[in-house]
Amino acid sequence: KIKTKNYITLGSESESNLRFKLGAYLAGLIEADGSFAIHNKDSKAKKYTPRISIVFNLNDKPLAEKLMSIIKVGSLHNRPQQGCVIWQIQSIEDVKKFINLINGYMRTQKIEALHRAINWYNEFYNMNIKALDLDYSSIDSNNWLAGFIDGDGTFSINLTDRKKKSAISTKRVQTFFKIELRQNYHRDCSIELGGISYFNILSIIARYLNVNVYSRSREKKDKILHSYKVVSHNLQSHVKVINYLDKYPLYSSKYLAYKDWKYVVEQIRLRAGKPLTTENITGIEKIKAQFNTNRTEFDFSHLDSIV
Numbered sequence: 001k002i003k004t005k006n007y008i009t010l011g012s013e014s015e016s017n018l019r020f021k022l023g024a025y026l027a028g029l030i031e032a033d034g035s036f037a038i039h040n041k042d043s044k045a046k047k048y049t050p051r052i053s054i055v056f057n058l059n060d061k062p063l064a065e066k067l068m069s070i071i072k073v074g075s076l077h078n079r080p081q082q083g084c085v086i087w088q089i090q091s092i093e094d095v096k097k098f099i100n101l102i103n104g105y106m107r108t109q110k111i112e113a114l115h116r117a118i119n120w121y122n123e124f125y126n127m128n129i130k131a132l133d134l135d136y137s138s139i140d141s142n143n144w145l146a147g148f149i150d151g152d153g154t155f156s157i158n159l160t161d162r163k164k165k166s167a168i169s170t171k172r173v174q175t176f177f178k179i180e181l182r183q184n185y186h187r188d189c190s191i192e193l194g195g196i197s198y199f200n201i202l203s204i205i206a207r208y209l210n211v212n213v214y215s216r217s218r219e220k221k222d223k224i225l226h227s228y229k230v231v232s233h234n235l236q237s238h239v240k241v242i243n244y245l246d247k248y249p250l251y252s253s254k255y256l257a258y259k260d261w262k263y264v265v266e267q268i269r270l271r272a273g274k275p276l277t278t279e280n281i282t283g284i285e286k287i288k289a290q291f292n293t294n295r296t297e298f299d300f301s302h303l304d305s306i307v
């Protein structure tokens with residue numbers, strides 16, 4: 001064992017403030033698109049200290065850079081052929097700092113990996129980091145869901161022909177918000193840490209939005225993938241999404257998709273069931289032309305609001 005001083009909480013007032021503002025968001029982000037790598041102490045392979053990686057879409061490199069500059073840990077690695085940027089956190093001090101930021105804010109089975117990392121540090125580096133429990137506070141009590149949506153959420157707008165006597169009379173617009181997650185965690189996980197199924201966290205989100213959890217199975221190459229998904233598909237659930245995200249904003253480029261999506265939802269609400277006007281259709285078609293994967297211009301000025 002390597003003897004070093006104990007670490008229980010973040011040491012400075014500025015770091016405590018950082019935990020308050022970003023801890024829950026970062027926990028949601030890593031639970032959606034992040035991972036822990038922890039050496040198995042029973043393995044004969046070369047020992048390495050715990051590492052953390054968070055994957056960002058290549059378009060979201062400004063967010064990765066912003067978070068890294070604020071928290072001052074890790075390094076960025078461009079993977080243009082894979083369409084992503086990876087934020088890797090490897091040094092002992094950096095990983096310890098990140099653990100202290102997210103510890104107590106996690107809501108999914110990935111807390112099992114966090115606890116293994118904490119136990120590794122406590123055992124091999126004589127630290128005294130307390131492994132905090134799952135966060136069971138209400139889903140709208142912090143910005144965890146915003147981080148989770150930045151990783152796993154999707155906004156969509158559908159515009160289809162509406163026919164009358166076989167002739168196109170107008171257009172129909174539909175808006176959806178979706179979170180989809182595989183059904184099971186990849187390791188054994190105790191009941192105290194949520195068990196192996198992701199159904200519980202998806203059902204918590206679904207109850208908040210007052211919608212259902214759906215089960216989905218699909219083939220991908222030679223595998224069958226099973227997932228759970230939550231879909232907001234009506235004005236009542238959309239209002240819940242909007243109220244939350246106006247309070248706890250997104251930081252990735254999905255923030256831009258959310259603004260467009262929110263505008264279209266508002267147009268639907270104002271129409272109150274009346275057909276789309278030509279002006280409505282033109283405006284929505286313009287939005288769809290640069291929506292999600294069609295977007296070519298990105299404005300990240302909203303990142304100025306992080307801290």
